[in-house]
Amino acid sequence: MNPALASLGARSPHRLVTPLDRVHVVLSHPSHPGNIGAAARAMKTMGLSHLTLVNPKRFPDDEAIARAAGAEDVLVQATVCESLELALSNTIFAVAISARHRNLGPEPMQARQAAPEILAQAENGKVALVFGNETAGLSNAEVQRCQRTVFIPANPDYSSLNLASAVQLICYELRLAAFDGSPPVITKAVPFASPLATNDDVERFYAHLERVMIDTGFLDPQQPRRLLPKLRRLFGRTELERDEINILRGILDAVEKRIDKQGADR
Known part of the structure; x- marks a missing residue:
């Protein structure tokens, strides 16, 4: 050989x-x-x-x-x-x-x-x-x-x-x-493991989102119409993970800090 x-x-x-x-x-x-x-x-x-x-x-x-x-x-x-x-x-x-x-x-x-x-x-x-x-x-x-x-x-x-x-x-x-049309598939990819967000996590996110939308003038609390229900339906289409909720709330925190800074500069 x-x-x-x-x-x-x-x-x-x-x-x-x-x-x-x-x-x-x-x-x-x-x-x-x-x-x-x-x-x-x-x-x-x-x-x-x-x-x-x-x-x-x-x-x-x-x-x-x-x-x-x-x-x-x-x-x-x-x-x-x-x-x-x-x-x-x-x-x-x-x-x-x-x-x-x-x-x-x-x-x-x-x-x-x-x-x-x-x-x-x-x-x-x-x-x-x-x-x-x-x-x-x-x-x-x-x-x-x-x-x-x-x-x-x-x-x-x-x-x-x-x-x-x-x-x-x-x-x-x-x-x-x-394999009757379905061969076994072995992947080396390791799925990212993040626990699903609890109902409390999601509700706190919605409350945070509503507060920021009001502070930015995007949402009129006197005439909210169907905005919040539509947003709930949007996020409800997927199973949100806790890390994803943390990312979204981190974005909202950054928006709030910018609003506070602009208010202090006036």
Whole structure:
């Protein structure tokens, strides 16, 4: 193994086990190492980790590592084969990813339609998603080795996709199907915790607001009309937090200080 790859971190032991673990991405004759790294990154973001390379032009390669951008573990675990026949030797189901309709070979299916069947097959064993060379795609012979042909319904006037982009889209459809359209979302954001304002907090704010509006001449206490009820409705649309009440009252305090200062200067 390339020392640069061997020194990289291993796969996280806490990774969620999913049906996607039996789905292998096979890149046939990739010509650019950057695309290999970008494909590895695309796979990992969607929860796939098994990569097989058929006769890559350059691999291992520093550019592949650079483009993997955090998915180096996928490259570390990658299998390199001399032929597609060897790459598919232990699979029970192979899917050719191709935008071209072939006279021979399986009837093409859209990626979203094919995803449930691919995952169902993965329940029984190893499944391969076969992507072709960046320039020529898959040959007819390679497509005929697969049980299904899947395409991405891109713009018919310009359907050319970068290899890594195609990998990302297919893996995305599989991820959606694997989790019934609602994949788990883990966020690193820590929500700001502030207790909700009590009724007393809110009522003191309304009293403070009314006092300042009167002092500034914005509210005529003799003809208040519906201003205060409308303001109550406005603030009542959300659950005010105590910190938010403190901010609002701080603004009102600043207004009162300015009024007092102007009065003293006269």
